[in-house]
Amino acid sequence: MPRLRLALAQIDPTxxxxxxxxxxxxxxxxxxxxxxxxxxxxxxxxxxGYPVEDLVFRESFVAASKRAVAELAExxxxxxxxxxxxxxxxxxxxxxxxxxxxxVLHRGGQVATYFKHHLPxxxxxxxxxxFEPGDTxxxxxxxxxxxxLTICEDLWxxxxxxxxxxxxxxxxxVNINGSPYELNKDDTRLALVARRAAExxxxxxxxxxxGAQDELVFDGDSMVxxxxxxxxxxxxxxxxxxxxxxxxLPAAAPTPPAVPVxxxxxxxxxxxxxxxxxEQPAPPPEIAAxxxxxxxxxxxxxxxxxxxxxxxxxxxxxxxxxxxxxSSVVAAIACDAIGPSNVVGVSMPSGHSSEHSRDxxxxxxxxTGLDYRVEPIQPxxxxxxxxxxxxxxxxxxxxxxxxxxxxxxxxxxEGHLVLTTGNKSELAVGYSTLYGDSVGGFNPIKDVPKxxxxxxxxxxxxxxxxxxxxxxxPENSIVKPPSAELxxxxxxxxxxxxxxxxxxxxxxxxxxxxxxDDLVAAGHDPVVVDRTLRMVDLAEYKRRQSAPGTKISxxxxxxxxxxxxxxxxxxxxx
Numbered sequence: 001m002p003r004l005r006l007a008l009a010q011i012d013p014t015x016x017x018x019x020x021x022x023x024x025x026x027x028x029x030x031x032x033x034x035x036x037x038x039x040x041x042x043x044x045x046x047x048x049g050y051p052v053e054d055l056v057f058r059e060s061f062v063a064a065s066k067r068a069v070a071e072l073a074e075x076x077x078x079x080x081x082x083x084x085x086x087x088x089x090x091x092x093x094x095x096x097x098x099x100x101x102x103x104v105l106h107r108g109g110q111v112a113t114y115f116k117h118h119l120p121x122x123x124x125x126x127x128x129x130x131f132e133p134g135d136t137x138x139x140x141x142x143x144x145x146x147x148x149l150t151i152c153e154d155l156w157x158x159x160x161x162x163x164x165x166x167x168x169x170x171x172x173x174v175n176i177n178g179s180p181y182e183l184n185k186d187d188t189r190l191a192l193v194a195r196r197a198a199e200x201x202x203x204x205x206x207x208x209x210x211g212a213q214d215e216l217v218f219d220g221d222s223m224v225x226x227x228x229x230x231x232x233x234x235x236x237x238x239x240x241x242x243x244x245x246x247x248x249l250p251a252a253a254p255t256p257p258a259v260p261v262x263x264x265x266x267x268x269x270x271x272x273x274x275x276x277x278x279e280q281p282a283p284p285p286e287i288a289a290x291x292x293x294x295x296x297x298x299x300x301x302x303x304x305x306x307x308x309x310x311x312x313x314x315x316x317x318x319x320x321x322x323x324x325x326x327s328s329v330v331a332a333i334a335c336d337a338i339g340p341s342n343v344v345g346v347s348m349p350s351g352h353s354s355e356h357s358r359d360x361x362x363x364x365x366x367x368t369g370l371d372y373r374v375e376p377i378q379p380x381x382x383x384x385x386x387x388x389x390x391x392x393x394x395x396x397x398x399x400x401x402x403x404x405x406x407x408x409x410x411x412x413x414e415g416h417l418v419l420t421t422g423n424k425s426e427l428a429v430g431y432s433t434l435y436g437d438s439v440g441g442f443n444p445i446k447d448v449p450k451x452x453x454x455x456x457x458x459x460x461x462x463x464x465x466x467x468x469x470x471x472x473x474p475e476n477s478i479v480k481p482p483s484a485e486l487x488x489x490x491x492x493x494x495x496x497x498x499x500x501x502x503x504x505x506x507x508x509x510x511x512x513x514x515x516x517d518d519l520v521a522a523g524h525d526p527v528v529v530d531r532t533l534r535m536v537d538l539a540e541y542k543r544r545q546s547a548p549g550t551k552i553s554x555x556x557x558x559x560x561x562x563x564x565x566x567x568x569x570x571x572x573x574x
Contacts, residue, residue, distance in 0.1 A: 001248040002144045004172070004275065005282055007032035007040040008243040010220040010235050012211030014311050015049030016061075018068045022047055025072060025088055028242060029081050035244045036278040039085040039142055041174050043209035043218075044152050045100065047072070047090040050178035050209065051216070056091060056098040056130045065091040069103045069110055077108030085142050085271060087149065089176050097132040102149050102176055104140055104269065112269040114138035116151040117160050124180060124216060124551070124559045127153070136267045137164045139256070143275035146170040146252040146268075148200070152177045155196055155206070160264065165200040167259045168266055171249035173200045177208040181219040181300050182554055183293060186237065189221060194229035201227050203247060210240055212307035215446075215551045215559050217300045224285070233285035238299040246282045294459035297452070297552055298333070304550030305444045306337040309417060318416035320403055320437070321345035321372070322353075323360030325477050326421045326445065329457050331364060332472040333444045334419060340369040344416055347374045348403045350381060352488055356476060363474040377402045396487055400436025407439055417441050420547050425450040425499060427546060427557055428506045429532065430539025431492070438546055446549025447556040449506065450499040454478060497528050505532045511555040516571035530573045541565045 009028040013021040025042055032040035044050055047068050048061075055061045069090050076082055085106050092101035092113065100119070104112035115134025119127040138149045148165040155162075155175045165173050173196070179189070189206070197204040203226055210220035222235040222243060235241045256268045291299075309317060317334050321327050327345075334343045347361040358374075365372030380402045384390070390398060407418045420440030422432050424447050432438045445453060457478050461471035482492040482499075496502055505524055508514040509532070514522075519529045543557050544565060555561050 002251050002274075003277070004039065004143050004145055004247050004249055005035075005037045005278060006205065006224075006245060006247055007035065007037035008205065008207040008222045008224075008235065009040055009042045010207060010210050010222045010241045010243065011043070011046075012240055012307070013043070013046055013049045013209065015052055015213055016055065017049065018047055018064050021049060022068050022072045022075075025086070026075055026079065026081075029076060029084055029086055030079065031242055032244065033081050033084045035242070035282070036280070037084060037244055038275040039087065039147070041087040041176055041205065041207045042089060043207060044089040044176045044178035045091060046088050046176075046209070049213065050089075051124075051213065052091060053130070062091055062093045062098060066093070069105070073105040073109050076105060082107045085140070087174060087176065089151065089178075098130060099134065100127065100131045100151060102138075102151055104138075104149070104271075106271055111271060112138050112140050112149075112267075114149040114151065116154060117264065118153040118157040120153045120156070123554070125153075135264055137161050137168070137264050138267050138269065139165075139168055139170055140269045140271055141252055141273070142271045144251050144273045145172060145249045146256070148173045148202070150175045152179060155192060158199075162196045162200040164259060164262060164264050164266060165202060167257070169253065169257050170200070170202050171252065172203050172205065172247065173197075174205045175207070177206060178218060179208050180551065181217040183297060183552055186219070186221050186290065190223065190225070190231065193223060193225045197225045197227045198229060203227065203232070203249065210238065212304045212311075212550070214308070215304075215548050215556065217304045217550055217552070219300065231287055234287045236288040237291065237296065238303050243286075244282050245285045246278075292459070294456055295463070297448070298336075298456055298460060300552050301333050301444050301448070301550050302337045305333055305419075305442065308442050309338055312417075314415070314417040316342040316344060316414070316416045317419050318344040318346060318407055318410050318414075319419040319421060319440075320407060321347050321361040321364065323347075323357035323364070323474075323477055324482060325453055325457060326423055328360070328364050328473045328477040329453050329460075330419055330421045330444050331368065331370060332457075332460055335368045335370055335472065341371070343368075343370040344410065344414075345370045345372050346407060346410065347372070348377045348406055349374070350376075350399050351378045352399075352490070356480070360474045360477045364472065364477065367470050367474070368472045375406050377406070397433045397436055400433035404436045404439035419444060421445065422546070423448050423450045423453050424553075424557070425503055425506060427543055428510055428539070429496060429502070429535035430542050431496060432542065434542055434545060438542070440547045443547045443549035446546065446558075447552045449503045450482075451503045497532065501525075501528060502532060505529060506536070509533060509536060510561060511553060513555075516573065526573070530571075533571050537567070537570060540567070
């Protein structure tokens with residue numbers, strides 16, 4: 001059997017940074033060539049970043065992407081890398097429309113192109129709005145081995161390119177991806193790649209991007225799977241990685257086999273019948289160990305914040321540090337993401353703030369080493385009250401809004417990105433103050449239910465102890481009853497069901513799209529269900545004004561769940 005040395009470049013591009021992304025391809029191709037790779041595959045839309053959304057409608061952007069492909073091919077040749085076959089995703093367009101494409105670069109030119117066949121239009125995707133589907137399967141012959149090219153969603157659909165690849169008797173299918181992270185999606189992917197490998201009757205290579213773009217996080221998790229479903233190699237999650245491995249593959253037939261007429265035709269591109277043999281074998285393929293749910297989520301949240309800060313040109317972040325669980329977890333995430341010296345935690349006590357809350361905030365600052373400041377708000381609140389006649393909830397919300405003003409003033413003065421700290425449970429039921437505690441440019445825990453916030457805090461402390469570090473989150477912040485402390489003796493449970501009960505209902509209603517009767521049939525108290533659903537429905541206008549935040553679930557607010565603000569439909573109660 002011919003032997004092919006393949007490299008998978010699991011790396012982190014930036015949307016719109018076409019020149020920078022091309023430089024990444026050049027650098028990582030050099031590493032792959034140095035390891036003796038004959039072929040190196042990069043992620044979906046590598047040159048433009050992904051997703052590009054309405055940038056596809058700018059002719060100048062499409063032209064820049066196409067120009068970058070030609071220039072990259074020339075640079076690879078000029079740098080002595082022209083013999084390495086480079087598979088790279090980019091944005092193309094023809095007389096039909098914009099195309100999500102893969103270029104095959106070799107010896108200074110673009111020798112082949114594949115256009116994505118299946119275009120997703122669910123969840124975070126709306127690609128059938130942007131792109132036109134391809135109708136050909138590109139098969140390249142490298143080293144006497146036939147390799148079929150596919151892109152992302154092609155993997156998630158039955159039939160299509162993988163069925164045609166089987167009819168064409170290819171030895172290998174390469175699938176380049178921009179597949180966003182969701183909890184436990186790595187398990188789904190492996191099963192799916194195994195099914196496609198069986199369908200294609202070939203080894204399937206899955207290479208995914210890593211990094212973050214706005215709300216989306218990409219976790220990598222690139223892999224290589226045999227037709228029998230067994231795993232050959234798997235890259236780690238949430239880290240850039242170059243996977244290099246040797247594959248013994250069946251030799252291609254001298255003449256490409258006839259393929260039954262389908263909606264796709266096959267385009268065969270001959271590159272080489274042989275490749276140089278390597279003096280040294282590639283290192284044995286590695287299969288990265290899986291990690292716990294809490295570790296997976298924490299790494300996603302850290303990467304999501306780090307890339308948002310870095311790619312948008314910020315150097316530091318600021319947040320209100322109340323001593324409660326939510327702000328404590330956000331502070332710990334921020335310290336892990338960009339370092340404690342770049343995190344400003346501001347305690348803003350009012351006349352209702354408890355001594356333990358102030359102490360817990362100061363304790364977290366000592367544990368993490370972040371930049372800790374205290375700005376009492378009561379004199380500012382009193383100034384408003386001396387000039388306005390306010391009472392009840394208006395006074396409570398005034399305190400939250402004064403805190404928001406302080407944080408935004410620090411942002412204006414010192415250039416910090418303000419982080420808001422509301423969790424998914426609070427956003428769902430509208431338990432926040434517009435222009436108050438909801439103020440901020442990014443929310444790391446926007447898609448994290450309250451009960452999961454507690455789990456993450458416990459995990460992060462245990463992980464610190466395992467490594468011999470100081471746990472970042474004070475134990476009292478984890479165990480004390482949650483409170484906004486906007487009036488004497490206030491607790492969250494004064495306004496909300498117990499979070500364990502609330503989160504279970506929200507998981508069904510928000511993530512699962514269950515109706516009222518379905519939730520009651522699942523065993524939830526009808527009175528609590530009716531109350532919760534009313535709060536969720538009435539809070540849509542608040543969510544539309546909330547900061548973006550890292551998506552970790554199947555149904556994140558903003559990216560996934562889109563409901564009209566003006567909406568009189570209510571789940572019927574009985």
